[in-house]
Every structure is written in structure tokens, then in C-alpha cells.
Amino acid sequence: MPRPYSSALRLKDRSPEPGRIYLITTxxxxxxxxxxxxxxxxxxxNQLKHAHDEGIVQSIxxxxxxxxxxxxxELRHKTMGEVMCRVKSRSSRSINETTRSSERVWQKGYYDRALRKxxxxxxxxRYxxxxxxxxxxxxxxxxYPLWDACWV
Known part of the structure; x- marks a missing residue:
């Protein structure tokens, strides 16, 4: 089944800059x-928090x-691809263990946008x-139970 806008998905890492802030959607x-x-x-x-606690990102x-x-x-010590692979694979594993299934959880790739100065x-x-x-x-x-921001 074709996915709309799938050509805009990030399938390969374009060397995002450490220290830069990104808005990611998966x-x-x-x-x-x-x-x-x-x-x-x-x-x-749990996996978003784990990535933050490991210091590979600063979660905002x-x-x-x-x-x-x-x-x-804010990207820290890993590439965007490494961060997203880690979060998606670990969360998939946890979800499948909990649901006792082996279904695919995430769509391939992700969208990201670097924030400008x-x-x-x-x-x-806020948005x-x-x-x-x-x-x-x-x-x-x-x-709503599934959100957080560093200012709260």
C-alpha cells in the first residue's frame, strides 16, 4: 500500500549537526x-526518556x-539515524513483548526539521x-497523559 508523502521520509542520515534542535515526527x-x-x-x-537520560539527546x-x-x-552524541533506530527498535520490542505479538510497530523512516535561529x-x-x-x-x-516539556 503506497504511503502518502513517503518520499519525504528520512530513510538515510544526512549528518544532522550535534547541538542543533530538531522537530522529529515518526x-x-x-x-x-x-x-x-x-x-x-x-x-x-520510556524510550524517549531513556535517550535523554543516556545523554544522546536533550529532550525539550x-x-x-x-x-x-x-x-x-537537541541532538548530542549520536546521529539522528542512530537515535531514531534506538528509540523505535527498543519501543517496538517492549510493545511486542507486552502485546505478545510480532507486528511491525513503526513505519520506516521519520520526518525531521531543523529549527532555525x-x-x-x-x-x-507549545504548538x-x-x-x-x-x-x-x-x-x-x-x-492528556502522553506529553511533556522541559519547562513544566
């Missing part, structure tokens, strides 16, 4: 709403939606964490 396979199950969404959150903000994840990070970091983070409100999953961000 999507579940066939846009299945896997993370409607809070427990499975928390498994992704993230939101896990039912069928995708947005993550605002003139981009407002806090405005970008990201308000995704559940725009998607009408909640009316207050505090009621």
Missing part, C-alpha cells in the same frame, strides 16, 4: 492507533499521539504539545 505502521492504549504509549515515553518536548509521535530534541523554541514546543487539543482528543493538555 508514524506507526499503517497509521494504526496503537498508542490509544495508554500502557503502550508509556513504553514509547514530546507528545505521543495514537498513531504518531512528535519529539523536539529565528524560530521561537517555546512557541514550537507540539497542543497537538492532542487540535486533534480533539482532549480540551486541556493537562488531561
Amino acid at each position: 508514524v506507526t505502521d499503517h497509521r494504526r492507533p496503537i498508542f490509544s492504549d495508554f500502557t503502550l504509549g508509556r513504553l514509547v515515553v 518536548a514530546w507528545v505521543v499521539m495514537p498513531d504518531h509521535c512528535h519529539w523536539l530534541v 529565528e524560530d521561537d523554541l517555546k512557541a514550537t514546543a 507540539l504539545i497542543n497537538t492532542p487539543i487540535r486533534a480533539q482528543l482532549t480540551s486541556r493538555i493537562g488531561d
Whole structure:
């Protein structure tokens, strides 16, 4: 089944710059709403936090939606490809162990956008964490369980 905009997916690393801030989006396979199950969404959150705790990224903000994840990070000691491979493979393993399945969790690749110096970091983070409100999953961000930002 062809995926819309799949040509825009990052399939190869273009040497993102350490110290630069990126907005990353990754999507579940066939846009299945896997993370409607809070427990499975928390498994992704655990891997985002693990990457931060390992020091390979400085996590600024993230939101896990039912069928995708947005993550605002400062890249540190690994390439973007290494970071995303680690997060996606570890979260897939945890999810499949929990659900006792072997289904593919993530779509291949990911989208990323480097923030420019003139981009407002806090405005970008606010926009990201308000995704559940725009998607009408909640009316207050505090009621949505799968998000965080370093300023909170």
C-alpha cells in the first residue's frame, strides 16, 4: 500500500549537526492507533526518556499521539539515524513483548526539521504539545497523559 508523502521520509542520515534542535515526527505502521492504549504509549515515553537520560539527546518536548509521535530534541552524541533506530527498535520490542505479538510497530523512516535561529523554541514546543487539543482528543493538555516539556 503506497504511503502518502513517503518520499519525504528520512530513510538515510544526512549528518544532522550535534547541538542543533530538531522537530522529529515518526508514524506507526499503517497509521494504526496503537498508542490509544495508554500502557503502550508509556513504553514509547520510556524510550524517549531513556535517550535523554543516556545523554544522546536533550529532550525539550514530546507528545505521543495514537498513531504518531512528535519529539523536539537537541541532538548530542549520536546521529539522528542512530537515535531514531534506538528509540523505535527498543519501543517496538517492549510493545511486542507486552502485546505478545510480532507486528511491525513503526513505519520506516521519520520526518525531521531543523529549527532555525529565528524560530521561537517555546512557541514550537507549545504548538507540539497542543497537538492532542487540535486533534480533539482532549480540551486541556493537562488531561492528556502522553506529553511533556522541559519547562513544566
